[in-house]
Amino acid sequence: MSKITFSIGGIHPHDSKLAREARIEVLPLPPKVYVSMFQHLGAQAKPIVAVGDKVKAGQIIAEPGGFISAYVHSPVSGTVKAIAPRKDLAGFNVMHIEIDVEGDEWAEGIDLSPELVTAIPEDRDFILDRVKMNGVVGLGGATFPTHVKLNPPPGKTAECLILNGTECEPYLTSDFRILLERTDEIVVGAAIMQKVLGGCKCVIGIEENKPEAIAAARESIKRLGYPNISVAVLKKRYPQGGEKQLIDAVMRRQVKSGGLPIDVGAVVQNVGTSLAVYEAVQKNKPLVTNVMTFTGSTVPAERQHNYLFRIGMPLSFIAEQAGGIPEGTVKLVSGGPMMGKAIANLDAATVKGTSCILCLGEETRRHKETPCISCGRCADACPMGLEPFLLKKLYAVGDTDALEQNAVQDCIECGCCLYSCPAYVPLLDTIRMAKAQVMGIIRARNAKK
Amino acid sequence: MTETIIWTVSVLTALGLLLSLVLFWVARKFRVEEDPRIDEIEKTLPGANCGGCGFAGCRAFADAAVKAGNLDANFCPVGGSEVMKKVAVILGCEVKEAAPRVAVVRCNGSCANRPLVNTYEGTQSCKVKAALYGGDTGCLFGCLGCGDCVAACQFGALSMDPATGLPVVDETKCTACGACVKACPKRIIELRPKGPRGMREFVSCANKDKGPVAKKACANACIGCGICAKTCTHEAITVEANLAWIDPDKCKLCRECEAVCPTGAIHGVNFPKPLDKEAVKQRIAERKKKEAENV
Numbered sequence: 255m256s257k258i259t260f261s262i263g264g265i266h267p268h269d270s271k272l273a274r275e276a277r278i279e280v281l282p283l284p285p286k287v288y289v290s291m292f293q294h295l296g297a298q299a300k301p302i303v304a305v306g307d308k309v310k311a312g313q314i315i316a317e318p319g320g321f322i323s324a325y326v327h328s329p330v331s332g333t334v335k336a337i338a339p340r341k342d343l344a345g346f347n348v349m350h351i352e353i354d355v356e357g358d359e360w361a362e363g364i365d366l367s368p369e370l371v372t373a374i375p376e377d378r379d380f381i382l383d384r385v386k387m388n389g390v391v392g393l394g395g396a397t398f399p400t401h402v403k404l405n406p407p408p409g410k411t412a413e414c415l416i417l418n419g420t421e422c423e424p425y426l427t428s429d430f431r432i433l434l435e436r437t438d439e440i441v442v443g444a445a446i447m448q449k450v451l452g453g454c455k456c457v458i459g460i461e462e463n464k465p466e467a468i469a470a471a472r473e474s475i476k477r478l479g480y481p482n483i484s485v486a487v488l489k490k491r492y493p494q495g496g497e498k499q500l501i502d503a504v505m506r507r508q509v510k511s512g513g514l515p516i517d518v519g520a521v522v523q524n525v526g527t528s529l530a531v532y533e534a535v536q537k538n539k540p541l542v543t544n545v546m547t548f549t550g551s552t553v554p555a556e557r558q559h560n561y562l563f564r565i566g567m568p569l570s571f572i573a574e575q576a577g578g579i580p581e582g583t584v585k586l587v588s589g590g591p592m593m594g595k596a597i598a599n600l601d602a603a604t605v606k607g608t609s610c611i612l613c614l615g616e617e618t619r620r621h622k623e624t625p626c627i628s629c630g631r632c633a634d635a636c637p638m639g640l641e642p643f644l645l646k647k648l649y650a651v652g653d654t655d656a657l658e659q660n661a662v663q664d665c666i667e668c669g670c671c672l673y674s675c676p677a678y679v680p681l682l683d684t685i686r687m688a689k690a691q692v693m694g695i696i697r698a699r700n701a702k703k
Numbered sequence: 704m705t706e707t708i709i710w711t712v713s714v715l716t717a718l719g720l721l722l723s724l725v726l727f728w729v730a731r732k733f734r735v736e737e738d739p740r741i742d743e744i745e746k747t748l749p750g751a752n753c754g755g756c757g758f759a760g761c762r763a764f765a766d767a768a769v770k771a772g773n774l775d776a777n778f779c780p781v782g783g784s785e786v787m788k789k790v791a792v793i794l795g796c797e798v799k800e801a802a803p804r805v806a807v808v809r810c811n812g813s814c815a816n817r818p819l820v821n822t823y824e825g826t827q828s829c830k831v832k833a834a835l836y837g838g839d840t841g842c843l844f845g846c847l848g849c850g851d852c853v854a855a856c857q858f859g860a861l862s863m864d865p866a867t868g869l870p871v872v873d874e875t876k877c878t879a880c881g882a883c884v885k886a887c888p889k890r891i892i893e894l895r896p897k898g899p900r901g902m903r904e905f906v907s908c909a910n911k912d913k914g915p916v917a918k919k920a921c922a923n924a925c926i927g928c929g930i931c932a933k934t935c936t937h938e939a940i941t942v943e944a945n946l947a948w949i950d951p952d953k954c955k956l957c958r959e960c961e962a963v964c965p966t967g968a969i970h971g972v973n974f975p976k977p978l979d980k981e982a983v984k985q986r987i988a989e990r991k992k993k994e995a996e997n998v
Contacts, residue, residue, distance in 0.1 A: 345837020347912075598821050598836045620824040683826040687834060 257462060259489035260499040263637035265670045267492055267592070269463055273427045273549040273558035278435055280562045281575055283355050287330050287566030288340055289315065291349040293605035294391040295398045296322030301351055307334045312361040312540050314387075315351055324399045325389035327540040329564035331359040343569065343588050343602035344595060350603065353566070364539050370438050371536040372478060374446050381450050381535050388534035389541045389606075394418055394495065394524030395593065397607040400531065403523070404450050406516045412451040413519030416504050417444050417458040417528055419467065422494040423590025426610050428545040429525050431560045433460070433467035437474040440525050443532035445480055451521060456483040457504050458525070461490045492592060493668040497522045499637050511664050541565075541606055548576040550613030552583045563604055569611060570600045580613055587612040592669045621678040632671035632681055638664045642671035642681040649688040654695055662688045663696060740793055741765045747789045748779055753857050755780045755880025774798050780894075781858075781878040802896040804879035806860070806872045809891045811907040811968070812845040813867035817921040833888035841920030844909040846870065846891055855886035874901065896951045901973035904949055904956060908968045911944045918966065925968040931960035934987060959983055 291299045297320030309315060309328040316326035332355045340350040360366060375381055386401035406412055417440070421429040433440065444456050460468050471485050486504050493499055498509045500522055507518040515522055523531075526544065533539040548559040557577050569588070573579050579586065579600075587594040589609050597611070632642040640661060648656045662685060671681040744765035752760035756779050758767060768777045773796045779786055783803050791798035817840045823832060829851040837843045848868040853861045860876035861883060863869070870883075874897070884892045891909045906925055910917040914926035927945030939953035940960060949960070949969070961969045962983035971978060 341837065341843075344835070345843065347843065596821075596836065598839075680826040683828075683831045683835075687831055690834065 257487055257489045258503050259491050260494060260502040260637065262639050263635050263670060264491045264493065264499070265635050265673055266490070267424050267673065269490065270424045270551070271427050271430065271463070272425065272551075272553070272555070273547050273560055274430055276427070276431075276558050276560045278431050278545055278560045278562050281564070281567065281572065283330060283358060283564070284567050284571040285355055286335070286568075287353050287355060287564065288350040288568065288603035289326060289329065289353065289566040290340075290342060290603055290605050291316055291326065291351070292342070293326065293397060293565065293607065294324040295396055296320055296324075298349065299323060299326045301337050301349070303328075303334050303337075303351065305334055305336060308332070309334060309353060310359050310361040312364045312542060314389075314540075318399075322399055322402055324391050325387060325540070327389055327542050328353060329542040329566045330355045332356040341599045341602060343597050343599055345598040365537040366539070367537075370442065372442055374442070374449055375535065378450055381446060384535045384538065385531055388530075388539065390527065390530045390534050391541065391606050392524060393526035393530060393544060393607060393609075394522075395589065395607060395609070397605075400523070400527055403521060404447060406451070406521070410516045411519065412454045412516065412521045414505055414521075415444065415447055415451055415454055415456040416500055416520060416522045417456065417525055418495055418497075418500055418522055419458055419460040419464075419471070419525040420488055420495040420500065421464070422461060422490070422492045423592050423594075424492075425549050425612055426547055426590050427549070428547045428560055428609055430464050430467055432529055432545050433464070433525055434470055436529055437470045438478060439532045440528045441471070441474045441478055441480065441483065442536065443528035443530075444483055446531055446535050447521075447523060447528065448482065453482070454519075454521075456480075458483065458485045459488050459494075459500055459504055460485060461488045461494060463490050493637055493666065493670065496637065496666050496668060498666070511661055544604075544606060544608065546572075546604070546608050547610040547612075548572065549610065550580075550583065550615075551617070552580045552613045552615045554580065563608070565606055565608075566603050568601055568603050569597065569608075572604070573600065573611060576611075582615050583613040584616055585612075585614040585618050587614065591618070592673070593667065620680075623679055624677045626677055626679050629676065631674040631676065635670040635674040637668060637670060638666060640665060642685060643679075645688055646679070646681055646684045649684050649691075654692055657688050658692050658695070663692050665689050738769050741769050743793050744768060744790050747782075747786060747793065749781045749786065751781055751857060751878075751880075753781060753878075753880045753882060755878065755882065768794060772796065780804065780880050783878075804894045805874055805877050805897045806879060806881075806883055807893050807895045807903075807905050807907075808846070808870055808872060809893055809905070809907055809909045810844075810846040810869060810889075811923040811970070812840060812842055812921045813869055813923075815867075816923040817842055817845065829886075830888050842910055842912075842917070842924065844889060844891070844911060845921065847889060851886045851888070852883035852892060855882040857882065898951070898956070898973075902956055902971070903951065903973070904954055904958065904961060904969060904971045905951075906947045906949060906968055907970045909946065911946050913945055917945065923967055926966055928965065930963050930965065931969060934959050934963045959987055963987065 299316035300319050301316045303315045310331045313328045314325050315328045318324055332353045335354050336352040339347040342348045382401050390400040391397040419429055419433050448456050458471050475483050488494055488503055497515055501507055501515055501520045509518055530541045543562055543564055545562055559576050586597040588597050626643055645662050665685055669682050745762050748761040750761055756764050758764040787798045819839050820841050821839050823839045827849045829847040829849040832847050838847055846869050850863050852870050858876050858878055860873045861870050864871045879894050908925035910924045917924035917926050925946050927942055929942045931947050932940040932942050937953050937955050939950045941948055958971050958978055961971050962980045
């Protein structure tokens with residue numbers, strides 16, 4: 255078994271996959287759901303329902319607000335109670351549609367049966383339309399609208415579709431569970447995307463710490479008979495799930511600064527996205543459910559869960575279903591411990607991209623910052639080949655030209671620099687600010703051209 | 704031996720004379736005409752190079768003033784009217800009288816008024832904190848308390864009050880250069896006229912949320928009820944986006960708004976006597992009664 259990985263930087267945190275044995279459970283419906291209008295990258299969606307309207311699960315309730323945007327569907331059946339700003343998990347005001355749940359009636363034309371449909375539609379535009387109309391977005395973290403990604407600009411062709419099943423973040427197990435429990439659907443989803451991209455090959459990248467998933471995927475591909483899909487076993491290393499890192503690991507190609515994966519002939523999709531594409535195309539089921547993990551260092555073994563949730567469920571409701579936030583928890587994170595966002599507001603609603611509620615204990619508190627000793631560990635750890643200590647200094651003096659020359663805009667915000675720093679210097683905090691500033695300058699310059 | 708010395712001295716003298724002639728000619732030929740008033744104005748200015756006037760420094764200010772020939776676009780907030788009068792004498796033009804201003808912190812969300820809903824452990828910088836999330840209290844608009852404004856102030860006029868967690872402006876040191884206004888990511892600091900004998904009324908809140916939300920987040924929040932605007936007889940108060948604002952040019956310092964504000968969001972400072980709320984309220988009630996009778 256040959257093991258491959260990306261070429262520069264990276265770290266080896268303990269994988270702590272505590273919830274790996276927990277089967278996916280379906281959560282009951284809460285009395286109310288709050289559907290955010292901002293659950294994808296790009297423009298905010300525009301509500302098309304009014305207060306008092308009756309909606310069914312799977313019905314479109316908001317349409318895209320721009321080219322890079324997505325449809326939003328009602329996750330439940332019930333009555334629209336309000337369309338108003340509400341605090342998201344970071345505490346910012348975002349437009350939400352509040353729906354009172356009444357029963358569980360789905361809109362017409364949605365196939366809810368569990369049978370596997372392997373016959374893939376012939377028409378490429380039909381597939382893309384289904385993906386778009388069902389509001390599918392990338393579930394690897396960035397929530398980029400999938401129909402845009404599956405439609406490369408003219409003149410560029412995809413040579414390889416990479417399915418990201420690495421799940422390199424510690425603690426998260428939702429991708430692992432769907433790879434085990436819904437393998438066939440994921441593989442058919444991959445075949446659909448292959449077809450849309452013009453019959454390129456497909457590689458499912460899975461890290462070595464998930465041997466069951468590797469075996470399941472291989473067996474499924476063999477059984478369903480897709481010769482053009484293979485499984486690549488990757489060495490355990492963070493941030494392997496980063497788009498550019500995964501392309502490097504699987505294809506041995508590097509995406510240049512400011513470039514897109516399609517420039518080197520790659521399209522990367524998460525396994526969760528593949529499942530969503532399968533459901534959207536074969537079952538006409540919109541993206542209103544996703545799988546998330548309830549885990550953490552303070553959560554007892556019997557309370558580790560993987561849940562199938564509907565979007566719009568309040569995080570506090572899910573935490574309640576899991577038996578509440580365990581004692582000793584000092585930090586709540588939505589997503590993984592490396593790139594996840596701290597939950598400032600537990601009443602916030604889940605969105606399409608929610609992957610985890612992570613409860614962390616006292617040991618994860620920030621340490622006191624001490625002076626930088628210029629050891630260079632951050633530069634060794636950076637998977638993008640940047641020099642974090644230098645970027646921090648350049649930001650302090652406000653030298654934006656030098657920041658741009660040192661490619662601060664390439665930072666993927668993986669947090670390896672912060673993780674590796676023996677002086678506990680909050681490198682990422684400042685680099686993120688510097689990146690935002692430089693990106694703003696680059697955008698303004700491009701707009702002028 | 705003597706011959707060598709004589710040769711050396713004479714050659715060097717001749718060379719020196721020749722080069723000085725060249726330098727003299729070059730200096731005459733390529734002379735840059737600079738208005739002497741620029742130097743004069745620069746000397747008059749405080750020389751802090753703070754950029755509060757909008758120019759890169761005092762020299763740039765002087766340059767622009769001389770070029771324009773008037774002071775319509777220039778005002779040194781640090782030097783104030785006194786310095787501007789001197790500059791006007793040098794330029795031989797009129798100067799507009801501008802009221803001295805002072806930085807005002809529009810937030811009263813102290814630890815007691817505004818309970819914490821989470822704890823922040825990241826970098827102690829308001830800018831970083833504001834970019835990450837909505838803040839560690841329920842209020843999205845208030846002070847984040849990391850002191851970016853204190854760091855930005857070149858005059859030592861700002862300090863953090865450890866009891867309230869809010870910045871405090873030292874009026875004697877504040878020059879109204881506006882550096883803190885730019886440094887605050889929440890834009891809660893406002894430059895307001897100092898007022899007669901330092902007396903002024905202002906709304907010490909920047910919360911634009913609806914009343915109940917604002918009230919829940921902070922006991923001292925402006926809830927946008929508009930009672931102040933209805934009470935004010937000088938039409939000095941406007942309520943926009945659930946937030947009241949007092950126009951300092953129209954305010955007559957009657958303190959009625961401060962007395963009627965249900966949350967105590969309106970502050971009056973440097974008044975000789977503390978506000979007797981009941982007396983003011985009675986005065987308003989009597990006036991209203993009279994108005995009703997007249998109608």
